[in-house]
Structure formats: C-alpha cells, structure tokens
Amino acid sequence: MNNSPEESLAEQLLDLAAKSGAQAADVYQSRSLSYPVFFEANRLKQLESAQSEGTTLRLWVDGRPGLAVAYGPVEPQALVDKAIALSTLNEPEQVQLITNRDCVYPDLGETIPVGSMVKQGKEAIAMVREVYPEVLCTAQWECEIETTRLLNSEGLDCRYTDTTASCYLSAEWVRGEDFLSVSDGQQARDKLDVATLTQRILQRLSWALENVAPPTGRIPILFTDKAADMLWETVQAAVNGKRVLEGASPWSDRQGKQVTSTSLTISQQPQVGPFSCPFDDEGSPTQHLVFIKEGVLQMFYTDLMTGRALGTSSTGNGFRPGLGSYPTPGLVNLLIHPGKGSLIDLISQMDEGLIVDQMLGGATGISGDFSINVDLGYRVQKGEIVGRVKDTMVAGNIYTALKQLVALGDDADWNGPVLTPSVIVEGLSVTGKT
Numbered sequence: 001m002n003n004s005p006e007e008s009l010a011e012q013l014l015d016l017a018a019k020s021g022a023q024a025a026d027v028y029q030s031r032s033l034s035y036p037v038f039f040e041a042n043r044l045k046q047l048e049s050a051q052s053e054g055t056t057l058r059l060w061v062d063g064r065p066g067l068a069v070a071y072g073p074v075e076p077q078a079l080v081d082k083a084i085a086l087s088t089l090n091e092p093e094q095v096q097l098i099t100n101r102d103c104v105y106p107d108l109g110e111t112i113p114v115g116s117m118v119k120q121g122k123e124a125i126a127m128v129r130e131v132y133p134e135v136l137c138t139a140q141w142e143c144e145i146e147t148t149r150l151l152n153s154e155g156l157d158c159r160y161t162d163t164t165a166s167c168y169l170s171a172e173w174v175r176g177e178d179f180l181s182v183s184d185g186q187q188a189r190d191k192l193d194v195a196t197l198t199q200r201i202l203q204r205l206s207w208a209l210e211n212v213a214p215p216t217g218r219i220p221i222l223f224t225d226k227a228a229d230m231l232w233e234t235v236q237a238a239v240n241g242k243r244v245l246e247g248a249s250p251w252s253d254r255q256g257k258q259v260t261s262t263s264l265t266i267s268q269q270p271q272v273g274p275f276s277c278p279f280d281d282e283g284s285p286t287q288h289l290v291f292i293k294e295g296v297l298q299m300f301y302t303d304l305m306t307g308r309a310l311g312t313s314s315t316g317n318g319f320r321p322g323l324g325s326y327p328t329p330g331l332v333n334l335l336i337h338p339g340k341g342s343l344i345d346l347i348s349q350m351d352e353g354l355i356v357d358q359m360l361g362g363a364t365g366i367s368g369d370f371s372i373n374v375d376l377g378y379r380v381q382k383g384e385i386v387g388r389v390k391d392t393m394v395a396g397n398i399y400t401a402l403k404q405l406v407a408l409g410d411d412a413d414w415n416g417p418v419l420t421p422s423v424i425v426e427g428l429s430v431t432g433k434t
Contacts, residue, residue: 009029009074010029010055011151012076013027014152022080023062025059025060025153026097026151028056028058028281029054029147030053030054030148030323031146031147032146034049034142034144034145035049035142037114037117037142041136044122056069058083059080060095062092063094064093065093065326066088066090096282097153097283098152099154102157103279104159107160107162108161108276109162109164110165110189112190117141120141120167120192123194124137124169127195127198128171128205132173132205135173135205137170138170138172139169139170142167143166144164144165146164147161148161150279150281152283156283158283160278164187164188165189165190165192166186167192171201173205180205180208181376182205182358182376184226188274189273204357207385208388211388212379212387213379214379214390215352215353215432216432218426218428218429219430220406220425220426221356221424221426222422223422223423224343224355224422225411225413225420226357227356227357228422229415229416230372232266234364234368234399235266235402236334237366238250239291239292241306241317244300250366250368250399255299258295259292259296260292260405261402261404263294263405264292264336265337266334267288267291267335268287268301268334269335271288271333272419273417275332277332279316282304284304284315285316286316286317289301302317303319304327306329317329317330334417335412335418335419336419339409339421340409342409342411343409346422346424348383349406349424351381351383353380354374354377354392354394355377355378355380356372356374356377359372359375359376359394361373368397368398368400369396369398370397370398371393371395373393391432391433392431392433393430393431394428394429395428397427401427406425408421
C-alpha cells in the first residue's frame, strides 16, 4: 500500500484518538473525482470537473460514541477533540468493530474521456431531433471515480475504487398550451448505450402524439422499469431490520410466510452492475441475500447493532446515509427477478389499463399508502397504446398491489441501485379528468 497523505491522516487520527482517551475508533474516507458534461437547448453548454473529499472519525470514550466529519483539509487533533466532545452527549453502547481484515479490491469500471462523452451527447440529441426537430433536449453525461477506505483500531483496513459512467437525456416538446417532457438515463461501468437510450425517448414521444381521456376506477396499472422503483421503496423499508426492531414493519412477524404474489422474488446481489460494493461502511463483506422467494419472506437485512439486537448478526448492510451519519441498515443492488416478455408483450396483455412511466411524488413510506400524479402516462385499450393521459392520479397501497401482481417483464434496467423490470399490478385506483 502506498503512503499518501490521506492514508497517513487515517492512521494519525486513530493514534490521536487512542492518546486522547478513546477505547476504540474508526476512520471512513471518501474521495471522488467527476467529469460532468452539460447540454442545454440542444447545445453543449458546459464542461466541468468536480473533486470532493471527506473524512469521518467515529470513536468511543467510556462506551459513548462520538462522530465528527471534515471535508477537504483536516486538522487531526481538532477533529478528535470534536468527536470526543460529542461523545459526552450520547448514551453508552456496546462497541462493535470488525477485526483483523486487510483487503484492497480491484478498480472496477473504465474511465470515459470527456471528448467521447461530448460526442455521445451530441449524437443522442441529433438522433432525437432528426425525428422530432421541434423538441428541445437537455442532457448530462458524467464519469465519476470514487475511492472509499475504512480503517479501525481493531486492525481493519479495507478500500476499493470504482468508476461509474452515467447519462441523462430529456426531451421537451411545447405544442400550443400542451407541454410534454420525456426523460431517461443510464448507468454503467464502461460503455453507455446511446442508441438504446435515444430509442426509448423516441418511443415515448411517439406514444404521446395524441392526448386521450384517462381510464378511471380500479384497473390494471403497468409501471415501466423506470417508474416501478416506487413499489420497491416500500419493500426495502419492510425488510429493514431496524424497522422490524421498532415494530414499524408490517412484515415483522411474517418471516417464512407469503407476503406477495408467488411470481415475485427479490434479492440483493452486491457484486453485479454499476453500483456493486464489496463491503459496507462498517467493514463487513456484502453478500448475496434473498429477501422474498416466490412470494415468501425469507429474511431481513441488518447492520452490526441491529443484528445484535435481533439476536442474529450483520448481513453486511451497515451504510452511512451521509459522511456525518452513523451506520444504519441500508441496501446495495436490489434485484427484482424478471419475468417473461418485453414491454410491448406486457402491453398486449392489457385489455383496458394505464401505463405509468413518469410520476410526480411517489414517496410511499413504510405504510405503503400512496397517491401520485402521473407526469407521463398512456392509456391502453385492447392491448395497444391509444395516447397520452393528462391530469391523472393513481392511489392505493403497495402491499395490496404486490399481492395482486399480474406480470413481470424481462426488460429489467437499473433505476439507481435497483434493477427492476416493468410490472403490471392490480388493486390500485385511477382518477382523472375526462
């Protein structure tokens, strides 16, 4: 291992913490370098480079935890003193640290040159405007290199670097008083598929050529892969060990029992895709976990503290929501196992229904109750899209909908760190202006 200033800082902080009276400590470091490329109104607008660096020190004095964070240059003793001062405000807890592990994981991903990102962005915009010259396109291409290191007083020293490329494309179309916005994006470790991204935009623009009255009542709803993430937010909360410990999850006492349609299997696979992660923010190795298998609840995910409180152990899911936060149960790479059939195949199964592709709102919470405005949606009649709907709302309960899951597609795509296909569910209510 090289001895860069950042690495020397980590060892120095542990040493100063011990000399200042801390019985245990860990240091979490994150450094990122990104190269975003911005397009606005069909033209290249801006090239940037952004660099950030943060260091978090967590320590325990007489069992009381204290946490302090610094961004950029760090004055080591001042950070230690701050963490110790904050520890006096907290109640004692059992110290839990991963011990004696030294691991460096290989760099994942490939850097995309700025020139290539500019070229790809221009090509994508040109492909859309060749078919629809009236639209205005906004886009962002970005390549980010992030390095994470975790070091503690019990001999743990782990680090990994990953490189992730992403792109986002939005097409805005003003037709008199009618405003239409269609957007989509991609994330990858290496190559971005510009042709697929633009084809998805073009397909949705063609579906939206005519506005039609929305269907109403309780009808089948098809959530496309980029909209279906709303369903899985509630599932993630329900299988969170902390929610189980608090008694907030409706599935707290349902382990080994059926909680969704039998066609649904959900797992965590941390070694695949653009959001792969070899260890959590406590140093525990991440692992393949199956939460729901053919509708039956298998397990919950935990960090060190939650696992101990539940009488189990950490599943390798202790993550910090931010550098200034303590680890808490979090997921990495949630995979919704796909079904059969393309998006077009799913649409053909619907006699009367609604497609939700973009929405306003959507935060469902642990209760599963929700009400959303459809930002971009389409009406389906006799297996075909007949036009775009406006002024439409969908409401219901996620748990109810997942018990009435009709079909899963095989068109799974990444929506953040969730790999989800399109899905048809029943049990939801649609209202709208006719």
